[in-house]
Amino acid sequence: MTEREENIYSSYFLYKKDLCENCSECIKACPTHAIRIRRKKNLRFLDKCIGCGECIRVCPTGAMTTASKGIEDLNKDKFNIAIVSPVIYSQFPDIMATDVLAGVEKIGFDLSVDLTHFLELFQFATEEYIKRNKSNDEQTPYISPICPIVIRLITHKFPNLLKNVLPLERPVALFSAEIKENISKEYKVAEEDIELWHITPCPAKIISKKTQFLNEKKYINKSIGVNDIYVELFHEISKIKKKNLDLYCSGKSNVLFSGRSFEWGLSGGEIAGINNDKSIAVSGLKDTIAYLEKIDLGLLKHIDYLELRICPEGCIGGALTAIDKYIAKSAIRRLVNIYGKGRRLSKEKIMKLYDDGYFFTTVDTSEIKDIYGVKQNEPLSLDQLMEIDELVGIIKGRNCGVCGAPDCKTFAEDIVRGKAEFEDCLVPNLKQKVDKKKAENKTE
Amino acid sequence: MASFSKCYAIKKNDFIKAGDASIKIKNLLKSTDIDPAIIRRVAVCGYEGEINVAMHGGNGKICIDIGENQITIKIDDDGPGIEDIDLAMKKGFSTATDKWREMGFGAGMGLPNMFKNADKFNIESEKGNGTHITMEFSLKGNI
Helix, strand or coil, X not given: CCHHHHEEECCCEEEEHHHCCCCCHHHHHCCCCCEEEECCCEEEECCCCCCCCHHHHHCCCCCEEECCCCHHHCCCCCEEEEEECCHHHHCCCCCCHHHHHHHHHHCCCCEEEECHHHHHHXXXXXXXXXXXXXXXXXXXXXXXXXXXXXXXXXXXXXXXXXXXXXCECCXXXXXXXXXXXXXXXXXXXXXXXXXXXXXXXXXXXXXXXXXXXXXXXXXXXXXXXXXXXXXXXXXXXXXXXXXXXXXXXXXXXXXXXXXHHHHXXXXXXXXXXXXXXXXXXXXXXXXXXXXXXXXXXXXXXXXXXXXXXXXXXXXXXXXXXXXXXXXXXXXXXXXXXXXXXXXXXXXHHHHHHXXXXXXXXXXXXXXXXXXXXXXXXXXXXXXXHHHHHHHHHXXXXXXXXXXXXXXXXXXXXXXXXXXXXXXXXXXXXXXXXXXXXXXXXXXX | CCCEEEEEEECCCCCCCCCHHHHHHHHHHHCECCCHHHHHHHHHHHHHHHHHHHHHHCCEEEEEXXXXXXXXXXXXXXXXXXXXXXXXXXXXXCCCCHHHHHCCCCCCXXXXXXXXXXXXXXXXXXXXXXXXEEEEEECCCCC
Protein backbone atom coordinates (compact mmCIF):
# COMPACT_ATOMS: atom_id res chain seq x y z
CA MET A 1 0.00 0.00 0.00
CA THR A 2 1.30 3.44 -0.78
CA GLU A 3 1.78 6.08 1.87
CA ARG A 4 -0.99 8.06 0.32
CA GLU A 5 -3.51 5.41 1.17
CA GLU A 6 -2.15 4.82 4.66
CA ASN A 7 -2.16 8.41 5.81
CA ILE A 8 -5.13 10.67 5.53
CA TYR A 9 -4.97 14.42 6.02
CA SER A 10 -7.59 16.92 7.04
CA SER A 11 -6.82 20.60 6.78
CA TYR A 12 -4.96 20.30 10.07
CA PHE A 13 -4.44 16.68 11.04
CA LEU A 14 -2.79 13.53 9.92
CA TYR A 15 -4.43 10.17 10.53
CA LYS A 16 -2.14 7.15 10.53
CA LYS A 17 -4.22 4.17 9.60
CA ASP A 18 -1.76 1.52 10.77
CA LEU A 19 -1.94 2.83 14.36
CA CYS A 20 -5.73 3.08 14.50
CA GLU A 21 -7.59 0.58 16.65
CA ASN A 22 -11.05 1.62 15.50
CA CYS A 23 -12.17 2.85 18.92
CA SER A 24 -14.08 5.78 17.36
CA GLU A 25 -13.18 8.14 20.23
CA CYS A 26 -12.12 10.83 17.76
CA ILE A 27 -15.40 10.62 15.89
CA LYS A 28 -17.39 11.18 19.05
CA ALA A 29 -15.12 13.93 20.38
CA CYS A 30 -15.23 16.10 17.27
CA PRO A 31 -17.31 19.23 18.03
CA THR A 32 -18.33 19.73 14.41
CA HIS A 33 -18.91 16.03 13.67
CA ALA A 34 -16.29 16.22 10.96
CA ILE A 35 -14.91 12.66 11.15
CA ARG A 36 -16.45 9.48 9.77
CA ILE A 37 -15.10 5.98 9.36
CA ARG A 38 -16.92 4.24 6.58
CA ARG A 39 -16.30 0.74 5.35
CA LYS A 40 -13.61 -0.54 7.64
CA LYS A 41 -10.94 1.97 8.62
CA ASN A 42 -11.50 4.25 5.72
CA LEU A 43 -11.47 7.40 7.80
CA ARG A 44 -12.64 10.63 6.24
CA PHE A 45 -12.45 14.23 7.35
CA LEU A 46 -15.37 16.31 6.21
CA ASP A 47 -14.98 19.96 5.26
CA LYS A 48 -16.05 20.92 8.73
CA CYS A 49 -12.76 20.40 10.58
CA ILE A 50 -11.90 23.52 12.60
CA GLY A 51 -8.52 22.28 13.83
CA CYS A 52 -9.36 22.17 17.54
CA GLY A 53 -7.26 19.09 18.29
CA GLU A 54 -9.86 17.23 20.35
CA CYS A 55 -9.22 14.15 18.18
CA ILE A 56 -5.51 14.28 19.06
CA ARG A 57 -6.34 14.60 22.76
CA VAL A 58 -8.65 11.61 22.89
CA CYS A 59 -6.78 9.27 20.55
CA PRO A 60 -5.36 6.45 22.70
CA THR A 61 -2.84 5.18 20.15
CA GLY A 62 -1.47 8.34 18.60
CA ALA A 63 -3.00 7.54 15.22
CA MET A 64 -4.32 11.08 15.12
CA THR A 65 -1.52 13.63 14.97
CA THR A 66 -0.79 17.04 13.54
CA ALA A 67 0.36 17.45 10.04
CA SER A 68 3.55 19.18 11.30
CA LYS A 69 6.68 18.13 9.48
CA GLY A 70 8.83 18.95 12.49
CA ILE A 71 12.21 20.60 12.68
CA GLU A 72 13.51 18.47 9.77
CA ASP A 73 11.65 20.86 7.55
CA LEU A 74 14.22 23.54 8.44
CA ASN A 75 15.95 24.74 5.30
CA LYS A 76 19.54 25.56 6.24
CA ASP A 77 19.96 27.74 3.16
CA LYS A 78 17.40 30.16 4.52
CA PHE A 79 17.59 32.62 7.38
CA ASN A 80 15.18 30.99 9.80
CA ILE A 81 13.41 33.15 12.36
CA ALA A 82 11.36 31.54 15.12
CA ILE A 83 8.49 33.52 16.64
CA VAL A 84 8.30 32.34 20.22
CA SER A 85 4.87 32.40 21.81
CA PRO A 86 4.86 33.06 25.59
CA VAL A 87 3.31 29.62 26.09
CA ILE A 88 6.75 28.19 25.39
CA TYR A 89 8.22 29.85 28.47
CA SER A 90 5.61 28.10 30.58
CA GLN A 91 6.88 24.75 29.30
CA PHE A 92 10.21 25.23 31.06
CA PRO A 93 9.44 25.82 34.73
CA ASP A 94 12.07 27.86 36.57
CA ILE A 95 14.06 28.70 33.49
CA MET A 96 14.54 32.26 32.39
CA ALA A 97 12.65 33.34 29.30
CA THR A 98 15.90 34.68 27.85
CA ASP A 99 17.48 31.23 28.19
CA VAL A 100 14.55 29.69 26.36
CA LEU A 101 15.05 32.17 23.54
CA ALA A 102 18.77 31.32 23.44
CA GLY A 103 17.93 27.61 23.36
CA VAL A 104 15.69 28.06 20.35
CA GLU A 105 18.65 29.46 18.45
CA LYS A 106 20.79 26.47 19.47
CA ILE A 107 18.40 23.94 17.94
CA GLY A 108 18.84 25.36 14.49
CA PHE A 109 17.07 28.69 14.13
CA ASP A 110 19.15 31.67 13.12
CA LEU A 111 17.13 33.96 15.32
CA SER A 112 14.47 33.60 17.95
CA VAL A 113 12.17 36.51 18.64
CA ASP A 114 9.85 37.16 21.53
CA LEU A 115 6.28 38.13 20.78
CA THR A 116 5.24 39.69 24.05
CA HIS A 117 5.60 43.38 23.23
CA PHE A 118 2.98 42.92 20.58
CA LEU A 119 0.65 41.21 23.00
CA GLU A 120 0.76 44.33 25.14
CA LEU A 121 0.22 46.53 22.09
CA PHE A 122 -2.83 44.48 21.22
CA GLN A 123 -4.20 44.74 24.74
CA PHE A 124 -3.90 48.53 24.64
CA ALA A 125 -5.65 48.67 21.29
CA THR A 126 -8.44 46.36 22.47
CA GLU A 127 -9.02 48.49 25.53
CA GLU A 128 -9.25 51.59 23.37
CA TYR A 129 -11.51 49.98 20.79
CA ILE A 130 -13.98 48.85 23.42
CA LYS A 131 -13.95 52.27 25.04
CA ARG A 132 -14.71 54.01 21.76
CA ASN A 133 -17.25 51.53 20.41
CA LYS A 134 -19.11 50.43 23.51
CA SER A 135 -22.51 51.66 22.46
CA ASN A 136 -22.63 49.55 19.31
CA ASP A 137 -25.45 47.29 20.39
CA GLU A 138 -25.28 45.16 17.24
CA GLN A 139 -21.71 44.05 17.82
CA THR A 140 -21.50 43.70 21.59
CA PRO A 141 -20.28 41.76 23.36
CA TYR A 142 -17.06 41.81 21.37
CA ILE A 143 -15.34 38.48 20.93
CA SER A 144 -11.57 38.16 21.10
CA PRO A 145 -9.99 37.42 17.70
CA ILE A 146 -7.04 35.65 19.34
CA CYS A 147 -8.04 31.97 19.35
CA PRO A 148 -8.07 30.81 15.72
CA ILE A 149 -10.20 27.80 16.57
CA VAL A 150 -12.89 29.98 18.14
CA ILE A 151 -13.03 32.00 14.94
CA ARG A 152 -13.37 28.82 12.89
CA LEU A 153 -16.05 27.54 15.26
CA ILE A 154 -17.98 30.80 14.89
CA THR A 155 -17.61 30.58 11.12
CA HIS A 156 -18.99 27.08 11.13
CA LYS A 157 -21.68 27.17 13.81
CA PHE A 158 -22.51 30.83 14.51
CA PRO A 159 -21.87 32.77 11.30
CA ASN A 160 -24.05 35.67 12.43
CA LEU A 161 -21.64 36.25 15.34
CA LEU A 162 -18.74 37.03 13.00
CA LYS A 163 -19.78 40.66 13.32
CA ASN A 164 -18.96 40.47 17.04
CA VAL A 165 -15.33 39.53 16.45
CA LEU A 166 -13.07 42.43 17.42
CA PRO A 167 -11.78 43.83 14.11
CA LEU A 168 -8.17 44.21 15.25
CA GLU A 169 -5.20 42.34 13.90
CA ARG A 170 -3.82 39.63 16.10
CA PRO A 171 -0.43 40.31 17.72
CA VAL A 172 1.32 37.65 15.69
CA ALA A 173 0.06 39.23 12.48
CA LEU A 174 1.16 42.72 13.55
CA PHE A 175 4.52 41.29 14.49
CA SER A 176 5.19 39.21 11.42
CA ALA A 177 4.15 42.09 9.20
CA GLU A 178 7.14 44.05 10.45
CA ILE A 179 9.77 41.56 11.35
CA LYS A 180 10.94 40.42 7.92
CA GLU A 181 11.68 43.93 6.82
CA ASN A 182 13.42 44.86 10.06
CA ILE A 183 15.54 41.72 10.23
CA SER A 184 16.41 42.00 6.59
CA LYS A 185 17.92 45.43 7.25
CA GLU A 186 19.56 44.58 10.52
CA TYR A 187 21.16 41.27 9.46
CA LYS A 188 21.66 42.20 5.81
CA VAL A 189 19.70 39.25 4.42
CA ALA A 190 17.37 39.48 1.49
CA GLU A 191 13.73 39.36 2.54
CA GLU A 192 13.01 36.41 0.26
CA ASP A 193 15.74 34.42 2.02
CA ILE A 194 14.01 34.74 5.37
CA GLU A 195 11.73 31.98 6.56
CA LEU A 196 9.42 32.89 9.38
CA TRP A 197 8.51 30.06 11.74
CA HIS A 198 5.86 30.07 14.39
CA ILE A 199 6.44 27.80 17.39
CA THR A 200 2.96 27.21 18.70
CA PRO A 201 0.84 25.03 21.00
CA CYS A 202 -2.08 25.37 18.60
CA PRO A 203 -3.01 22.62 16.14
CA ALA A 204 -5.01 25.06 14.03
CA LYS A 205 -1.85 26.97 13.21
CA ILE A 206 0.25 24.08 12.02
CA ILE A 207 -0.44 24.30 8.33
CA SER A 208 0.52 27.89 7.71
CA LYS A 209 -1.50 28.05 4.55
CA LYS A 210 -4.54 27.47 6.71
CA THR A 211 -3.56 30.04 9.32
CA GLN A 212 -5.05 32.63 7.11
CA PHE A 213 -6.53 34.71 9.83
CA LEU A 214 -6.69 38.17 8.43
CA ASN A 215 -3.19 39.06 7.27
CA GLU A 216 -1.15 36.27 8.77
CA LYS A 217 -0.84 34.22 5.62
CA LYS A 218 1.38 36.74 4.02
CA TYR A 219 4.14 36.38 6.55
CA ILE A 220 4.38 33.09 8.37
CA ASN A 221 6.09 30.48 6.23
CA LYS A 222 6.11 27.46 8.50
CA SER A 223 4.69 26.40 11.83
CA ILE A 224 5.80 23.82 14.31
CA GLY A 225 4.29 22.40 17.51
CA VAL A 226 5.93 23.08 20.88
CA ASN A 227 6.02 19.31 21.41
CA ASP A 228 7.87 18.84 18.10
CA ILE A 229 10.98 20.55 19.45
CA TYR A 230 10.58 20.12 23.19
CA VAL A 231 13.15 17.41 23.88
CA GLU A 232 15.87 18.99 21.75
CA LEU A 233 15.15 22.38 23.20
CA PHE A 234 15.22 21.02 26.72
CA HIS A 235 18.69 19.54 26.19
CA GLU A 236 20.06 22.75 24.72
CA ILE A 237 18.59 24.89 27.48
CA SER A 238 20.02 22.72 30.22
CA LYS A 239 23.44 23.12 28.62
CA ILE A 240 23.15 26.90 28.53
CA LYS A 241 23.07 27.90 32.16
CA LYS A 242 21.48 25.59 34.64
CA LYS A 243 20.71 28.54 36.80
CA ASN A 244 17.34 28.76 38.38
CA LEU A 245 15.16 31.76 38.79
CA ASP A 246 16.21 32.58 42.34
CA LEU A 247 19.50 33.97 41.10
CA TYR A 248 17.65 36.53 39.03
CA CYS A 249 15.25 37.59 41.73
CA SER A 250 15.87 41.28 41.54
CA GLY A 251 12.37 42.38 40.72
CA LYS A 252 12.03 43.99 37.33
CA SER A 253 15.71 43.92 36.56
CA ASN A 254 15.08 42.48 33.13
CA VAL A 255 13.39 45.16 31.07
CA LEU A 256 12.54 42.81 28.24
CA PHE A 257 9.62 41.16 29.98
CA SER A 258 6.57 41.96 32.00
CA GLY A 259 4.67 39.37 33.98
CA ARG A 260 1.63 40.27 31.92
CA SER A 261 3.23 38.77 28.86
CA PHE A 262 3.59 35.38 30.50
CA GLU A 263 0.00 35.38 31.67
CA TRP A 264 -1.15 35.58 28.06
CA GLY A 265 -1.08 31.80 27.70
CA LEU A 266 -3.50 31.34 30.59
CA SER A 267 -7.24 31.62 30.37
CA GLY A 268 -7.91 35.16 31.58
CA GLY A 269 -4.40 36.29 30.62
CA GLU A 270 -5.56 38.38 27.69
CA ILE A 271 -8.20 40.32 29.64
CA ALA A 272 -5.87 40.67 32.63
CA GLY A 273 -3.91 43.19 30.57
CA ILE A 274 -7.00 45.07 29.45
CA ASN A 275 -8.51 47.71 31.71
CA ASN A 276 -12.13 46.73 31.49
CA ASP A 277 -14.06 45.18 34.32
CA LYS A 278 -16.86 43.95 32.09
CA SER A 279 -14.81 41.24 30.45
CA ILE A 280 -15.17 37.49 30.82
CA ALA A 281 -12.62 34.76 30.12
CA VAL A 282 -13.95 31.34 29.16
CA SER A 283 -11.90 28.30 28.24
CA GLY A 284 -12.54 24.75 27.08
CA LEU A 285 -14.55 23.52 24.16
CA LYS A 286 -17.80 22.87 25.97
CA ASP A 287 -17.95 26.15 27.86
CA THR A 288 -16.88 28.15 24.83
CA ILE A 289 -19.73 26.67 22.81
CA ALA A 290 -22.15 27.32 25.69
CA TYR A 291 -21.16 31.00 25.77
CA LEU A 292 -21.41 31.39 22.02
CA GLU A 293 -24.90 29.87 22.21
CA LYS A 294 -25.81 32.51 24.79
CA ILE A 295 -24.53 35.40 22.68
CA ASP A 296 -26.40 33.89 19.76
CA LEU A 297 -29.57 34.09 21.87
CA GLY A 298 -28.92 37.79 22.36
CA LEU A 299 -27.81 37.40 25.96
CA LEU A 300 -24.68 38.74 27.72
CA LYS A 301 -25.38 42.25 26.48
CA HIS A 302 -24.00 43.61 29.75
CA ILE A 303 -20.56 42.19 28.91
CA ASP A 304 -18.10 44.23 26.83
CA TYR A 305 -15.50 41.66 25.86
CA LEU A 306 -15.22 37.89 25.81
CA GLU A 307 -11.89 36.13 25.81
CA LEU A 308 -12.68 32.67 24.46
CA ARG A 309 -10.16 29.83 24.26
CA ILE A 310 -10.98 26.40 22.94
CA CYS A 311 -8.22 24.69 24.90
CA PRO A 312 -8.84 24.04 28.60
CA GLU A 313 -7.11 26.65 30.82
CA GLY A 314 -6.15 28.62 27.70
CA CYS A 315 -3.28 28.13 25.27
CA ILE A 316 -1.20 26.30 27.89
CA GLY A 317 -3.77 23.53 27.44
CA GLY A 318 -3.12 23.45 23.68
CA ALA A 319 -3.01 20.06 22.02
CA LEU A 320 0.63 20.58 21.00
CA THR A 321 2.08 21.54 24.36
CA ALA A 322 4.69 19.38 26.00
CA ILE A 323 3.93 19.56 29.73
CA ASP A 324 0.71 19.37 31.71
CA LYS A 325 -1.37 22.55 31.75
CA TYR A 326 -1.54 22.82 35.55
CA ILE A 327 2.23 22.54 35.91
CA ALA A 328 2.58 25.17 33.21
CA LYS A 329 0.09 27.38 35.02
CA SER A 330 2.10 27.21 38.20
CA ALA A 331 5.29 28.01 36.29
CA ILE A 332 3.60 31.11 34.88
CA ARG A 333 2.51 32.25 38.33
CA ARG A 334 6.13 32.18 39.46
CA LEU A 335 7.26 34.15 36.41
CA VAL A 336 4.57 36.77 37.05
CA ASN A 337 5.70 37.12 40.66
CA ILE A 338 9.25 37.75 39.56
CA TYR A 339 8.63 40.10 36.67
CA GLY A 340 5.70 42.04 38.13
CA LYS A 341 2.61 43.20 36.34
CA GLY A 342 3.70 46.56 35.00
CA ARG A 343 3.11 47.77 31.48
CA ARG A 344 6.17 48.41 29.35
CA LEU A 345 4.77 50.56 26.60
CA SER A 346 3.86 54.21 26.60
CA LYS A 347 0.22 54.92 26.01
CA GLU A 348 0.80 58.07 23.95
CA LYS A 349 2.83 56.24 21.33
CA ILE A 350 0.28 53.48 21.04
CA MET A 351 -2.60 55.91 20.77
CA LYS A 352 -0.88 57.52 17.83
CA LEU A 353 -0.53 54.12 16.15
CA TYR A 354 -4.17 53.46 16.94
CA ASP A 355 -5.35 56.68 15.37
CA ASP A 356 -3.21 55.96 12.32
CA GLY A 357 -5.17 52.74 11.85
CA TYR A 358 -2.19 50.48 12.56
CA PHE A 359 -4.27 47.89 14.43
CA PHE A 360 -7.26 47.53 12.17
CA THR A 361 -7.73 44.51 10.00
CA THR A 362 -7.89 44.95 6.29
CA VAL A 363 -10.11 41.93 5.90
CA ASP A 364 -13.81 42.20 6.55
CA THR A 365 -14.62 39.65 9.24
CA SER A 366 -17.66 38.62 7.27
CA GLU A 367 -15.32 37.39 4.53
CA ILE A 368 -13.66 34.90 6.86
CA LYS A 369 -16.12 32.23 5.79
CA ASP A 370 -14.57 32.01 2.36
CA ILE A 371 -11.03 32.24 3.67
CA TYR A 372 -11.33 29.18 5.89
CA GLY A 373 -13.35 27.08 3.53
CA VAL A 374 -15.32 25.68 6.47
CA LYS A 375 -18.51 24.46 4.89
CA GLN A 376 -21.98 24.61 6.33
CA ASN A 377 -24.47 21.81 5.88
CA GLU A 378 -27.19 22.17 3.29
CA PRO A 379 -30.40 23.15 5.08
CA LEU A 380 -32.86 20.35 5.82
CA SER A 381 -36.51 20.45 4.82
CA LEU A 382 -39.35 19.77 7.22
CA ASP A 383 -39.85 16.36 5.62
CA GLN A 384 -36.18 15.55 6.11
CA LEU A 385 -36.36 16.61 9.77
CA MET A 386 -39.24 14.20 10.27
CA GLU A 387 -37.46 11.47 8.36
CA ILE A 388 -34.39 11.83 10.58
CA ASP A 389 -36.52 11.76 13.71
CA GLU A 390 -38.36 8.66 12.53
CA LEU A 391 -35.14 6.89 11.62
CA VAL A 392 -33.66 7.63 15.05
CA GLY A 393 -36.83 6.17 16.54
CA ILE A 394 -36.50 2.99 14.51
CA ILE A 395 -32.79 2.52 15.28
CA LYS A 396 -33.43 3.11 19.00
CA GLY A 397 -29.68 2.93 19.34
CA ARG A 398 -27.19 3.81 22.01
CA ASN A 399 -24.75 5.73 19.86
CA CYS A 400 -22.44 2.70 19.48
CA GLY A 401 -20.55 4.33 16.64
CA VAL A 402 -20.11 1.14 14.59
CA CYS A 403 -21.57 2.93 11.58
CA GLY A 404 -18.68 5.38 11.73
CA ALA A 405 -20.80 8.41 12.63
CA PRO A 406 -20.56 10.04 16.07
CA ASP A 407 -24.11 9.16 17.11
CA CYS A 408 -27.38 7.70 15.79
CA LYS A 409 -28.84 11.10 15.02
CA THR A 410 -25.89 12.13 12.89
CA PHE A 411 -26.02 8.75 11.16
CA ALA A 412 -29.72 9.27 10.43
CA GLU A 413 -28.92 12.71 9.06
CA ASP A 414 -26.17 11.24 6.87
CA ILE A 415 -28.67 8.68 5.54
CA VAL A 416 -31.27 11.31 4.77
CA ARG A 417 -28.63 13.41 3.03
CA GLY A 418 -27.64 10.33 1.02
CA LYS A 419 -24.17 10.18 2.55
CA ALA A 420 -24.43 6.85 4.40
CA GLU A 421 -26.00 3.48 3.77
CA PHE A 422 -28.46 1.53 5.88
CA GLU A 423 -26.07 -1.43 5.98
CA ASP A 424 -23.55 0.63 7.99
CA CYS A 425 -25.86 0.35 11.01
CA LEU A 426 -25.86 -2.70 13.29
CA VAL A 427 -29.66 -2.82 13.40
CA PRO A 428 -30.63 -5.81 11.23
CA ASN A 429 -32.81 -5.15 8.19
CA LEU A 430 -32.93 -1.43 8.89
CA LYS A 431 -33.92 -0.59 5.35
CA GLN A 432 -36.87 -2.99 5.40
CA LYS A 433 -38.03 -1.58 8.72
CA VAL A 434 -37.88 1.96 7.38
CA ASP A 435 -39.79 0.96 4.23
CA LYS A 436 -42.41 -0.80 6.34
CA LYS A 437 -42.86 2.28 8.52
CA LYS A 438 -43.17 4.47 5.45
CA ALA A 439 -45.86 2.20 4.05
CA GLU A 440 -47.72 2.34 7.37
CA ASN A 441 -47.55 6.14 7.39
CA LYS A 442 -49.07 6.24 3.93
CA THR A 443 -52.05 4.07 4.80
CA GLU A 444 -52.80 6.11 7.94
CA MET B 1 -50.90 18.46 8.05
CA ALA B 2 -47.39 17.18 8.59
CA SER B 3 -45.46 18.66 11.45
CA PHE B 4 -42.41 17.96 13.56
CA SER B 5 -42.65 18.00 17.37
CA LYS B 6 -40.22 17.77 20.25
CA CYS B 7 -40.53 18.35 23.99
CA TYR B 8 -37.94 19.14 26.65
CA ALA B 9 -38.24 19.17 30.45
CA ILE B 10 -37.60 22.29 32.54
CA LYS B 11 -36.48 21.89 36.13
CA LYS B 12 -37.39 24.09 39.06
CA ASN B 13 -34.64 26.41 40.31
CA ASP B 14 -32.07 25.11 37.82
CA PHE B 15 -30.76 28.33 36.32
CA ILE B 16 -27.70 26.77 34.79
CA LYS B 17 -29.71 24.35 32.69
CA ALA B 18 -32.67 26.69 32.10
CA GLY B 19 -32.25 27.88 28.54
CA ASP B 20 -30.68 24.65 27.29
CA ALA B 21 -33.91 23.52 25.65
CA SER B 22 -34.16 26.80 23.77
CA ILE B 23 -30.60 26.35 22.58
CA LYS B 24 -31.51 22.87 21.31
CA ILE B 25 -34.58 24.27 19.62
CA LYS B 26 -32.48 27.03 18.08
CA ASN B 27 -29.95 24.51 16.75
CA LEU B 28 -32.73 22.32 15.38
CA LEU B 29 -34.19 25.28 13.53
CA LYS B 30 -30.75 26.33 12.33
CA SER B 31 -30.40 23.02 10.47
CA THR B 32 -33.30 24.13 8.28
CA ASP B 33 -33.54 27.15 6.02
CA ILE B 34 -35.97 29.04 8.25
CA ASP B 35 -35.19 32.77 8.36
CA PRO B 36 -32.59 33.44 11.12
CA ALA B 37 -34.64 36.42 12.33
CA ILE B 38 -37.58 34.11 13.04
CA ILE B 39 -35.29 31.56 14.70
CA ARG B 40 -33.98 34.25 16.99
CA ARG B 41 -37.48 35.31 18.01
CA VAL B 42 -38.48 31.70 18.71
CA ALA B 43 -35.31 31.15 20.75
CA VAL B 44 -35.74 34.36 22.75
CA CYS B 45 -39.35 33.47 23.60
CA GLY B 46 -38.37 29.94 24.54
CA TYR B 47 -35.52 31.21 26.70
CA GLU B 48 -37.66 33.75 28.57
CA GLY B 49 -40.28 31.06 29.10
CA GLU B 50 -37.77 28.58 30.43
CA ILE B 51 -36.34 31.10 32.86
CA ASN B 52 -39.86 31.98 34.02
CA VAL B 53 -40.68 28.34 34.70
CA ALA B 54 -37.41 27.69 36.53
CA MET B 55 -37.78 30.86 38.57
CA HIS B 56 -41.49 30.96 39.41
CA GLY B 57 -43.23 27.99 37.95
CA GLY B 58 -41.78 24.80 39.24
CA ASN B 59 -41.30 21.83 36.98
CA GLY B 60 -42.53 21.99 33.45
CA LYS B 61 -41.86 21.34 29.82
CA ILE B 62 -41.35 23.23 26.62
CA CYS B 63 -42.55 21.81 23.30
CA ILE B 64 -41.88 22.92 19.78
CA ASP B 65 -43.98 22.06 16.79
CA ILE B 66 -42.73 22.96 13.35
CA GLY B 67 -45.49 23.00 10.77
CA GLU B 68 -45.44 24.08 7.17
CA ASN B 69 -46.82 27.52 7.91
CA GLN B 70 -45.97 28.16 11.52
CA ILE B 71 -43.86 27.24 14.51
CA THR B 72 -45.67 26.71 17.79
CA ILE B 73 -44.00 26.84 21.19
CA LYS B 74 -45.92 25.55 24.20
CA ILE B 75 -44.63 26.02 27.71
CA ASP B 76 -46.47 24.35 30.57
CA ASP B 77 -45.62 24.16 34.24
CA ASP B 78 -47.17 22.77 37.41
CA GLY B 79 -46.26 25.80 39.50
CA PRO B 80 -48.40 28.07 41.70
CA GLY B 81 -50.00 29.87 38.75
CA ILE B 82 -50.37 33.60 38.20
CA GLU B 83 -52.87 35.50 40.32
CA ASP B 84 -53.26 38.56 38.12
CA ILE B 85 -52.24 37.92 34.51
CA ASP B 86 -52.77 41.54 33.41
CA LEU B 87 -50.39 42.73 36.10
CA ALA B 88 -47.82 40.03 35.23
CA MET B 89 -47.89 41.14 31.60
CA LYS B 90 -46.91 44.71 32.53
CA LYS B 91 -43.37 45.73 31.71
CA GLY B 92 -41.20 45.90 34.79
CA PHE B 93 -43.54 43.98 37.05
CA SER B 94 -41.77 41.14 38.78
CA THR B 95 -42.15 38.95 41.81
CA ALA B 96 -38.51 37.86 41.65
CA THR B 97 -36.62 37.76 44.91
CA ASP B 98 -33.44 39.73 45.56
CA LYS B 99 -31.37 36.60 45.09
CA TRP B 100 -32.60 36.18 41.53
CA ARG B 101 -32.16 39.84 40.76
CA GLU B 102 -28.53 39.52 41.79
CA MET B 103 -28.14 36.84 39.14
CA GLY B 104 -29.48 39.22 36.53
CA PHE B 105 -33.03 37.90 36.36
CA GLY B 106 -36.28 39.46 37.45
CA ALA B 107 -36.29 42.63 35.37
CA GLY B 108 -39.97 42.11 34.75
CA MET B 109 -39.46 41.77 31.01
CA GLY B 110 -40.08 38.04 30.56
CA LEU B 111 -43.74 37.92 29.60
CA PRO B 112 -43.80 41.30 27.78
CA ASN B 113 -40.76 40.20 25.79
CA MET B 114 -42.46 36.97 24.78
CA PHE B 115 -45.60 38.87 23.84
CA LYS B 116 -43.54 41.25 21.73
CA ASN B 117 -41.58 38.55 19.88
CA ALA B 118 -44.35 36.08 19.10
CA ASP B 119 -46.88 36.55 16.31
CA LYS B 120 -49.61 35.05 18.48
CA PHE B 121 -49.42 34.81 22.25
CA ASN B 122 -51.82 33.11 24.61
CA ILE B 123 -51.46 32.63 28.34
CA GLU B 124 -53.71 30.65 30.63
CA SER B 125 -53.12 30.52 34.33
CA GLU B 126 -54.95 30.42 37.58
CA LYS B 127 -53.84 30.04 41.14
CA GLY B 128 -52.96 26.43 41.88
CA ASN B 129 -53.27 25.24 38.30
CA GLY B 130 -49.92 26.15 36.79
CA THR B 131 -49.27 28.35 33.79
CA HIS B 132 -49.75 27.42 30.15
CA ILE B 133 -48.37 29.55 27.37
CA THR B 134 -48.80 29.04 23.63
CA MET B 135 -46.91 31.13 21.12
CA GLU B 136 -47.11 31.02 17.35
CA PHE B 137 -44.63 32.25 14.78
CA SER B 138 -45.72 32.57 11.20
CA LEU B 139 -43.40 31.10 8.56
CA LYS B 140 -45.32 32.37 5.54
CA GLY B 141 -44.04 29.61 3.32
CA ASN B 142 -40.52 30.05 4.61
CA ILE B 143 -39.68 26.34 4.88
